[in-house]
Amino acid sequence: xxxxxxxxxxxxxxxxxxxxFLCDRCIIKSVERRFRxxxxxxxxxxxxxxxxVAVSGxxxxxxxxxxxxxxxxxxxxxxxxxxxxxxIKGYRDRSMSIVRENAKLLDIEHFAVSFRKTFGATxxxxxxxxxxxxxxxxxxTYCGVMRRSLLNQAARELGVDKLSTAHNLDDEVQAIMxxxxxxxxxxxxxxxPGYPSREGFVPRIKPLREIPEKEVAVYALLKGIKVHLxxxxxxxxxxxxxxxxxxxxxxxxxxxxFMILRMFDRMKPHLARSVPEFELCECKICGEPTSSxxxxxCELLREFGLGLKRKTIISGKSx
Amino acid sequence: xxxxxxxxxxxxxxxxVARKVGVVKKTKIADLLxxxxxxxxxxxxxxxxxxxxxxxxxxxxxxxxxxxxVTGG
Ligand SMILES: [Zn+2]
Ligand SMILES: [Zn+2]
Numbered sequence: 001x002x003x004x005x006x007x008x009x010x011x012x013x014x015x016x017x018x019x020x021f022l023c024d025r026c027i028i029k030s031v032e033r034r035f036r037x038x039x040x041x042x043x044x045x046x047x048x049x050x051x052x053v054a055v056s057g058x059x060x061x062x063x064x065x066x067x068x069x070x071x072x073x074x075x076x077x078x079x080x081x082x083x084x085x086x087x088i089k090g091y092r093d094r095s096m097s098i099v100r101e102n103a104k105l106l107d108i109e110h111f112a113v114s115f116r117k118t119f120g121a122t123x124x125x126x127x128x129x130x131x132x133x134x135x136x137x138x139x140x141t142y143c144g145v146m147r148r149s150l151l152n153q154a155a156r157e158l159g160v161d162k163l164s165t166a167h168n169l170d171d172e173v174q175a176i177m178x179x180x181x182x183x184x185x186x187x188x189x190x191x192x193p194g195y196p197s198r199e200g201f202v203p204r205i206k207p208l209r210e211i212p213e214k215e216v217a218v219y220a221l222l223k224g225i226k227v228h229l230x231x232x233x234x235x236x237x238x239x240x241x242x243x244x245x246x247x248x249x250x251x252x253x254x255x256x257x258f259m260i261l262r263m264f265d266r267m268k269p270h271l272a273r274s275v276p277e278f279e280l281c282e283c284k285i286c287g288e289p290t291s292s293x294x295x296x297x298c299e300l301l302r303e304f305g306l307g308l309k310r311k312t313i314i315s316g317k318s319x
Numbered sequence: 320x321x322x323x324x325x326x327x328x329x330x331x332x333x334x335x336v337a338r339k340v341g342v343v344k345k346t347k348i349a350d351l352l353x354x355x356x357x358x359x360x361x362x363x364x365x366x367x368x369x370x371x372x373x374x375x376x377x378x379x380x381x382x383x384x385x386x387x388x389v390t391g392g
Binding site: 001002010011012013014021024058059170212213217218221222228229230231232235243244247248250251 | 332
Protein backbone atom coordinates (compact mmCIF):
# COMPACT_ATOMS: atom_id res chain seq x y z
CA UNK A 1 0.00 0.00 0.00
CA UNK A 2 1.20 3.47 -0.86
CA UNK A 3 2.01 5.84 1.99
CA UNK A 4 1.17 9.46 2.82
CA UNK A 5 4.13 11.72 2.11
CA UNK A 6 3.45 13.74 5.26
CA UNK A 7 2.74 11.16 7.95
CA UNK A 8 3.31 7.71 6.49
CA UNK A 9 -0.27 6.46 6.90
CA UNK A 10 -2.10 4.66 4.11
CA UNK A 11 -2.56 7.04 1.16
CA UNK A 12 -6.06 7.65 -0.17
CA UNK A 13 -5.27 10.33 -2.72
CA UNK A 14 -2.52 11.11 -5.18
CA UNK A 15 -2.36 14.87 -5.61
CA UNK A 16 -0.65 14.53 -8.96
CA UNK A 17 -0.40 18.26 -9.66
CA UNK A 18 1.73 18.65 -6.54
CA UNK A 19 3.44 15.26 -6.67
CA UNK A 20 2.32 14.13 -3.23
CA PHE A 21 0.34 11.25 -1.73
CA LEU A 22 -2.05 12.06 1.09
CA CYS A 23 -3.78 9.97 3.75
CA ASP A 24 -7.34 10.51 4.98
CA ARG A 25 -6.31 12.87 7.80
CA CYS A 26 -3.92 14.93 5.68
CA ILE A 27 -6.32 15.40 2.75
CA ILE A 28 -9.09 16.47 5.14
CA LYS A 29 -6.78 18.98 6.80
CA SER A 30 -5.56 20.24 3.44
CA VAL A 31 -9.07 20.79 2.01
CA GLU A 32 -10.14 22.65 5.15
CA ARG A 33 -7.00 24.77 5.05
CA ARG A 34 -7.65 25.70 1.42
CA PHE A 35 -11.21 26.62 2.18
CA ARG A 36 -10.10 28.90 5.02
CA UNK A 37 -7.34 30.35 2.87
CA UNK A 38 -9.81 31.31 0.13
CA UNK A 39 -12.14 32.83 2.71
CA UNK A 40 -9.27 34.89 4.10
CA UNK A 41 -7.37 35.79 0.95
CA UNK A 42 -10.41 37.07 -0.92
CA UNK A 43 -12.21 38.31 2.22
CA UNK A 44 -15.30 36.37 1.19
CA UNK A 45 -17.19 36.77 4.45
CA UNK A 46 -16.77 39.38 7.19
CA UNK A 47 -17.59 38.73 10.84
CA UNK A 48 -21.23 39.25 11.69
CA UNK A 49 -22.53 38.86 8.14
CA UNK A 50 -25.58 36.88 7.13
CA UNK A 51 -24.71 34.30 4.48
CA UNK A 52 -26.90 32.13 2.26
CA VAL A 53 -25.50 28.99 0.68
CA ALA A 54 -27.12 27.55 -2.43
CA VAL A 55 -27.43 23.81 -1.87
CA SER A 56 -28.57 21.34 -4.50
CA GLY A 57 -27.83 18.21 -2.53
CA UNK A 58 -24.82 17.22 -4.63
CA UNK A 59 -21.42 16.62 -3.08
CA UNK A 60 -20.08 20.10 -3.77
CA UNK A 61 -22.91 22.13 -2.30
CA UNK A 62 -23.49 19.89 0.72
CA UNK A 63 -19.77 19.92 1.48
CA UNK A 64 -19.71 23.68 1.03
CA UNK A 65 -22.59 23.98 3.50
CA UNK A 66 -20.71 21.89 6.08
CA UNK A 67 -17.50 23.92 5.68
CA UNK A 68 -19.39 27.21 5.83
CA UNK A 69 -21.36 26.12 8.89
CA UNK A 70 -18.13 25.58 10.77
CA UNK A 71 -16.62 28.83 9.49
CA UNK A 72 -19.70 30.91 10.26
CA UNK A 73 -19.82 29.60 13.79
CA UNK A 74 -16.23 30.69 14.39
CA UNK A 75 -16.74 34.09 12.75
CA UNK A 76 -20.06 34.79 14.37
CA UNK A 77 -21.91 34.77 11.05
CA UNK A 78 -25.38 33.52 10.40
CA UNK A 79 -25.77 30.83 7.74
CA UNK A 80 -28.94 29.83 5.93
CA UNK A 81 -29.43 27.40 3.06
CA UNK A 82 -31.45 27.84 -0.13
CA UNK A 83 -32.41 25.14 -2.60
CA UNK A 84 -33.78 25.80 -6.05
CA UNK A 85 -36.28 23.16 -7.07
CA UNK A 86 -36.09 23.26 -10.86
CA UNK A 87 -38.67 20.55 -11.23
CA ILE A 88 -36.61 17.70 -12.64
CA LYS A 89 -38.48 14.51 -12.00
CA GLY A 90 -36.57 11.74 -10.29
CA TYR A 91 -33.57 13.99 -9.72
CA ARG A 92 -34.28 17.08 -7.67
CA ASP A 93 -37.03 15.47 -5.61
CA ARG A 94 -34.51 12.98 -4.30
CA SER A 95 -31.75 15.46 -3.58
CA MET A 96 -34.12 17.83 -1.74
CA SER A 97 -34.55 15.42 1.16
CA ILE A 98 -30.79 15.04 1.43
CA VAL A 99 -30.44 18.82 1.72
CA ARG A 100 -33.08 18.90 4.45
CA GLU A 101 -31.34 16.13 6.35
CA ASN A 102 -28.00 17.96 6.26
CA ALA A 103 -29.52 21.31 7.18
CA LYS A 104 -31.19 19.71 10.16
CA LEU A 105 -27.97 18.04 11.23
CA LEU A 106 -26.13 21.38 11.10
CA ASP A 107 -29.07 23.27 12.58
CA ILE A 108 -29.31 25.61 9.59
CA GLU A 109 -32.52 27.23 8.46
CA HIS A 110 -33.43 25.93 5.00
CA PHE A 111 -35.56 27.58 2.31
CA ALA A 112 -36.78 26.13 -0.95
CA VAL A 113 -37.78 28.11 -4.02
CA SER A 114 -39.16 26.56 -7.16
CA PHE A 115 -39.35 27.21 -10.89
CA ARG A 116 -42.95 26.04 -10.87
CA LYS A 117 -44.11 28.50 -8.24
CA THR A 118 -42.05 31.42 -9.51
CA PHE A 119 -42.09 31.04 -13.26
CA GLY A 120 -45.20 28.92 -13.68
CA ALA A 121 -43.46 25.90 -15.14
CA THR A 122 -41.00 23.19 -14.15
CA UNK A 123 -37.77 22.71 -16.04
CA UNK A 124 -39.21 19.45 -17.41
CA UNK A 125 -42.09 21.44 -18.91
CA UNK A 126 -39.77 24.16 -20.23
CA UNK A 127 -37.53 21.53 -21.82
CA UNK A 128 -40.58 20.11 -23.60
CA UNK A 129 -41.75 23.54 -24.76
CA UNK A 130 -38.27 24.39 -26.03
CA UNK A 131 -38.18 21.18 -28.03
CA UNK A 132 -41.65 21.74 -29.46
CA UNK A 133 -40.94 25.37 -30.37
CA UNK A 134 -37.50 24.44 -31.72
CA UNK A 135 -35.76 27.26 -29.85
CA UNK A 136 -32.42 25.55 -30.39
CA UNK A 137 -31.52 26.13 -26.74
CA UNK A 138 -30.81 23.22 -24.45
CA UNK A 139 -32.41 22.85 -21.01
CA UNK A 140 -29.13 23.75 -19.26
CA THR A 141 -29.28 27.23 -20.78
CA TYR A 142 -32.76 27.88 -19.39
CA CYS A 143 -31.88 26.27 -16.09
CA GLY A 144 -28.69 28.29 -15.64
CA VAL A 145 -30.29 31.65 -16.37
CA MET A 146 -33.44 30.99 -14.35
CA ARG A 147 -31.60 29.53 -11.40
CA ARG A 148 -29.26 32.50 -11.27
CA SER A 149 -32.13 34.94 -11.30
CA LEU A 150 -34.15 33.01 -8.74
CA LEU A 151 -31.21 32.64 -6.35
CA ASN A 152 -30.54 36.35 -6.51
CA GLN A 153 -34.16 37.19 -5.78
CA ALA A 154 -34.26 34.71 -2.92
CA ALA A 155 -31.01 36.00 -1.44
CA ARG A 156 -32.29 39.57 -1.59
CA GLU A 157 -35.59 38.65 0.02
CA LEU A 158 -33.78 36.76 2.75
CA GLY A 159 -31.69 39.85 3.42
CA VAL A 160 -28.30 38.16 3.20
CA ASP A 161 -24.97 39.93 2.72
CA LYS A 162 -23.41 37.14 0.66
CA LEU A 163 -24.63 34.28 -1.49
CA SER A 164 -22.28 31.32 -1.65
CA THR A 165 -22.27 28.81 -4.46
CA ALA A 166 -20.22 25.63 -4.44
CA HIS A 167 -18.30 26.01 -7.70
CA ASN A 168 -15.11 23.99 -7.41
CA LEU A 169 -11.89 24.30 -9.44
CA ASP A 170 -13.27 22.09 -12.21
CA ASP A 171 -16.49 24.11 -12.52
CA GLU A 172 -14.61 27.39 -12.66
CA VAL A 173 -12.10 26.21 -15.26
CA GLN A 174 -14.96 24.79 -17.35
CA ALA A 175 -16.67 28.18 -17.19
CA ILE A 176 -13.46 29.94 -18.27
CA MET A 177 -13.11 27.60 -21.25
CA UNK A 178 -16.79 27.78 -22.16
CA UNK A 179 -16.69 31.56 -22.27
CA UNK A 180 -13.57 31.40 -24.40
CA UNK A 181 -15.23 29.04 -26.83
CA UNK A 182 -18.29 31.26 -26.97
CA UNK A 183 -16.19 34.44 -27.05
CA UNK A 184 -18.40 35.81 -24.27
CA UNK A 185 -16.17 38.55 -22.93
CA UNK A 186 -18.45 39.99 -20.27
CA UNK A 187 -19.32 36.58 -18.78
CA UNK A 188 -15.65 35.63 -18.79
CA UNK A 189 -14.75 38.84 -17.03
CA UNK A 190 -17.32 38.22 -14.31
CA UNK A 191 -15.67 34.96 -13.19
CA UNK A 192 -13.68 35.03 -9.99
CA PRO A 193 -13.70 34.03 -6.32
CA GLY A 194 -16.22 36.70 -5.50
CA TYR A 195 -18.56 38.76 -7.57
CA PRO A 196 -18.58 42.36 -6.37
CA SER A 197 -21.79 43.91 -5.27
CA ARG A 198 -23.79 45.99 -7.71
CA GLU A 199 -27.14 47.48 -7.07
CA GLY A 200 -29.74 44.71 -6.99
CA PHE A 201 -27.20 41.89 -7.09
CA VAL A 202 -26.34 40.07 -3.90
CA PRO A 203 -22.54 39.56 -3.89
CA ARG A 204 -21.59 35.99 -4.69
CA ILE A 205 -18.75 33.99 -3.23
CA LYS A 206 -17.15 30.73 -4.35
CA PRO A 207 -15.11 29.36 -1.44
CA LEU A 208 -14.39 26.01 -3.19
CA ARG A 209 -12.98 27.64 -6.30
CA GLU A 210 -9.43 26.42 -5.66
CA ILE A 211 -10.35 22.88 -4.64
CA PRO A 212 -10.44 20.25 -7.39
CA GLU A 213 -13.71 18.36 -7.79
CA LYS A 214 -12.10 15.05 -6.90
CA GLU A 215 -10.75 16.45 -3.63
CA VAL A 216 -14.22 17.68 -2.69
CA ALA A 217 -15.55 14.18 -3.39
CA VAL A 218 -12.83 12.43 -1.39
CA TYR A 219 -13.36 14.89 1.47
CA ALA A 220 -17.13 14.29 1.53
CA LEU A 221 -16.64 10.53 1.47
CA LEU A 222 -14.06 10.54 4.25
CA LYS A 223 -16.14 12.84 6.42
CA GLY A 224 -19.19 10.63 5.88
CA ILE A 225 -21.23 13.55 4.57
CA LYS A 226 -24.48 12.36 3.06
CA VAL A 227 -24.82 13.59 -0.52
CA HIS A 228 -26.93 12.90 -3.59
CA LEU A 229 -24.92 11.27 -6.36
CA UNK A 230 -27.56 11.25 -9.08
CA UNK A 231 -26.74 12.54 -12.53
CA UNK A 232 -28.87 15.34 -13.94
CA UNK A 233 -30.85 13.90 -16.87
CA UNK A 234 -30.20 17.06 -18.90
CA UNK A 235 -26.40 16.93 -18.57
CA UNK A 236 -24.75 16.88 -21.96
CA UNK A 237 -23.85 19.15 -24.83
CA UNK A 238 -20.85 21.44 -24.96
CA UNK A 239 -20.52 21.63 -21.15
CA UNK A 240 -19.84 17.90 -21.02
CA UNK A 241 -17.44 18.02 -23.94
CA UNK A 242 -15.40 20.76 -22.30
CA UNK A 243 -15.41 18.90 -19.00
CA UNK A 244 -14.20 15.68 -20.65
CA UNK A 245 -11.54 17.58 -22.56
CA UNK A 246 -10.23 19.23 -19.38
CA UNK A 247 -10.18 15.93 -17.49
CA UNK A 248 -8.20 14.30 -20.30
CA UNK A 249 -5.81 17.24 -20.29
CA UNK A 250 -5.37 17.02 -16.51
CA UNK A 251 -4.79 13.26 -16.63
CA UNK A 252 -2.07 13.60 -19.25
CA UNK A 253 -0.67 16.89 -17.94
CA UNK A 254 -1.33 17.27 -14.21
CA UNK A 255 -1.79 20.84 -12.97
CA UNK A 256 -3.41 22.04 -16.22
CA UNK A 257 -6.61 23.09 -14.45
CA PHE A 258 -4.76 25.19 -11.88
CA MET A 259 -2.63 26.76 -14.64
CA ILE A 260 -5.73 27.80 -16.59
CA LEU A 261 -7.22 29.31 -13.42
CA ARG A 262 -4.01 31.10 -12.39
CA MET A 263 -3.51 32.50 -15.89
CA PHE A 264 -7.06 33.80 -15.96
CA ASP A 265 -6.68 35.39 -12.53
CA ARG A 266 -3.48 37.10 -13.69
CA MET A 267 -5.11 38.41 -16.84
CA LYS A 268 -8.30 39.59 -15.22
CA PRO A 269 -7.06 42.94 -13.85
CA HIS A 270 -5.78 43.78 -17.34
CA LEU A 271 -9.17 43.09 -18.88
CA ALA A 272 -10.90 45.69 -16.72
CA ARG A 273 -10.37 48.60 -19.09
CA SER A 274 -11.77 46.62 -22.02
CA VAL A 275 -15.06 45.85 -20.29
CA PRO A 276 -17.75 48.27 -21.35
CA GLU A 277 -19.37 50.15 -18.50
CA PHE A 278 -23.09 49.71 -18.40
CA GLU A 279 -25.91 51.07 -16.32
CA LEU A 280 -28.16 48.69 -14.44
CA CYS A 281 -31.88 49.14 -14.40
CA GLU A 282 -34.78 47.04 -13.19
CA CYS A 283 -36.31 44.45 -15.50
CA LYS A 284 -39.71 45.80 -16.48
CA ILE A 285 -41.29 42.39 -15.85
CA CYS A 286 -39.68 40.92 -12.76
CA GLY A 287 -37.68 43.80 -11.28
CA GLU A 288 -34.36 41.95 -11.32
CA PRO A 289 -31.33 44.08 -12.25
CA THR A 290 -30.45 44.05 -15.95
CA SER A 291 -28.48 46.13 -18.42
CA SER A 292 -31.34 46.17 -20.93
CA UNK A 293 -35.03 46.68 -20.29
CA UNK A 294 -35.71 43.01 -19.78
CA UNK A 295 -33.61 40.43 -17.96
CA UNK A 296 -32.34 37.30 -19.67
CA UNK A 297 -34.67 35.07 -17.67
CA CYS A 298 -37.81 37.00 -18.67
CA GLU A 299 -36.58 37.18 -22.25
CA LEU A 300 -36.24 33.40 -22.45
CA LEU A 301 -39.59 32.77 -20.75
CA ARG A 302 -41.56 35.28 -22.79
CA GLU A 303 -41.37 32.96 -25.77
CA PHE A 304 -43.49 30.47 -23.86
CA GLY A 305 -45.86 33.02 -22.41
CA LEU A 306 -44.33 32.40 -18.99
CA GLY A 307 -42.79 34.78 -16.51
CA LEU A 308 -42.48 35.74 -12.93
CA LYS A 309 -45.76 35.10 -11.19
CA ARG A 310 -45.20 36.77 -7.88
CA LYS A 311 -42.94 39.38 -6.39
CA THR A 312 -42.44 37.44 -3.21
CA ILE A 313 -40.99 34.05 -3.98
CA ILE A 314 -40.29 32.60 -0.57
CA SER A 315 -43.31 30.91 0.88
CA GLY A 316 -42.95 28.35 3.61
CA LYS A 317 -39.68 27.49 5.17
CA SER A 318 -38.54 24.18 6.44
CA UNK A 319 -36.27 23.64 9.31
CA UNK B 320 -6.89 -18.07 -17.55
CA UNK B 321 -4.11 -16.57 -19.62
CA UNK B 322 -0.64 -16.71 -18.18
CA UNK B 323 0.29 -13.52 -16.30
CA UNK B 324 -3.31 -12.42 -16.13
CA UNK B 325 -5.27 -11.81 -13.01
CA UNK B 326 -8.99 -11.58 -12.38
CA UNK B 327 -10.51 -8.75 -10.35
CA UNK B 328 -14.07 -8.06 -9.38
CA UNK B 329 -15.24 -4.61 -10.51
CA UNK B 330 -18.37 -2.84 -9.42
CA UNK B 331 -19.37 0.64 -10.51
CA UNK B 332 -21.48 2.33 -7.84
CA UNK B 333 -25.02 2.75 -9.06
CA UNK B 334 -24.84 -0.26 -11.35
CA UNK B 335 -26.46 -3.39 -10.02
CA VAL B 336 -24.08 -6.04 -11.23
CA ALA B 337 -20.42 -6.53 -10.54
CA ARG B 338 -18.26 -8.01 -13.28
CA LYS B 339 -15.02 -9.93 -13.46
CA VAL B 340 -12.32 -8.19 -15.43
CA GLY B 341 -9.08 -9.76 -16.56
CA VAL B 342 -6.02 -7.54 -16.26
CA VAL B 343 -2.29 -8.06 -16.59
CA LYS B 344 -0.71 -9.03 -13.26
CA LYS B 345 0.31 -6.06 -11.07
CA THR B 346 -1.67 -3.66 -13.23
CA LYS B 347 -2.24 -0.26 -11.65
CA ILE B 348 -5.82 0.75 -10.96
CA ALA B 349 -5.18 3.71 -13.27
CA ASP B 350 -4.67 1.27 -16.16
CA LEU B 351 -7.79 -0.68 -15.25
CA LEU B 352 -9.72 2.61 -15.44
CA UNK B 353 -8.27 3.28 -18.88
CA UNK B 354 -9.26 -0.21 -19.95
CA UNK B 355 -12.82 0.56 -18.79
CA UNK B 356 -12.83 3.93 -20.56
CA UNK B 357 -13.01 5.91 -17.32
CA UNK B 358 -11.05 9.05 -16.48
CA UNK B 359 -9.31 9.03 -13.08
CA UNK B 360 -10.36 12.63 -12.45
CA UNK B 361 -14.01 11.58 -12.45
CA UNK B 362 -13.98 8.66 -10.02
CA UNK B 363 -12.96 7.66 -6.52
CA UNK B 364 -11.80 4.06 -6.19
CA UNK B 365 -12.13 1.66 -3.29
CA UNK B 366 -9.92 -1.41 -3.23
CA UNK B 367 -11.27 -4.18 -1.00
CA UNK B 368 -13.42 -1.61 0.77
CA UNK B 369 -10.76 1.06 1.34
CA UNK B 370 -10.33 4.32 -0.56
CA UNK B 371 -7.03 4.13 -2.42
CA UNK B 372 -5.05 6.08 -4.99
CA UNK B 373 -5.17 4.89 -8.58
CA UNK B 374 -1.50 4.01 -8.31
CA UNK B 375 -2.13 0.88 -6.26
CA UNK B 376 -1.48 -2.39 -8.11
CA UNK B 377 -4.03 -5.16 -8.41
CA UNK B 378 -3.66 -8.77 -7.40
CA UNK B 379 -5.78 -11.84 -7.97
CA UNK B 380 -9.18 -11.80 -6.28
CA UNK B 381 -9.14 -8.07 -5.54
CA UNK B 382 -12.44 -6.31 -5.35
CA UNK B 383 -12.61 -2.83 -6.91
CA UNK B 384 -15.44 -0.40 -6.41
CA UNK B 385 -15.58 2.63 -8.67
CA UNK B 386 -17.58 5.62 -7.52
CA UNK B 387 -18.35 8.16 -10.25
CA UNK B 388 -18.20 11.63 -8.72
CA VAL B 389 -19.05 13.94 -11.59
CA THR B 390 -22.76 14.50 -11.48
CA GLY B 391 -23.40 18.05 -12.63
CA GLY B 392 -26.06 20.23 -11.10
ZN1 LIG C 1 -0.95 11.88 6.26
ZN1 LIG D 1 -37.02 39.87 -15.56
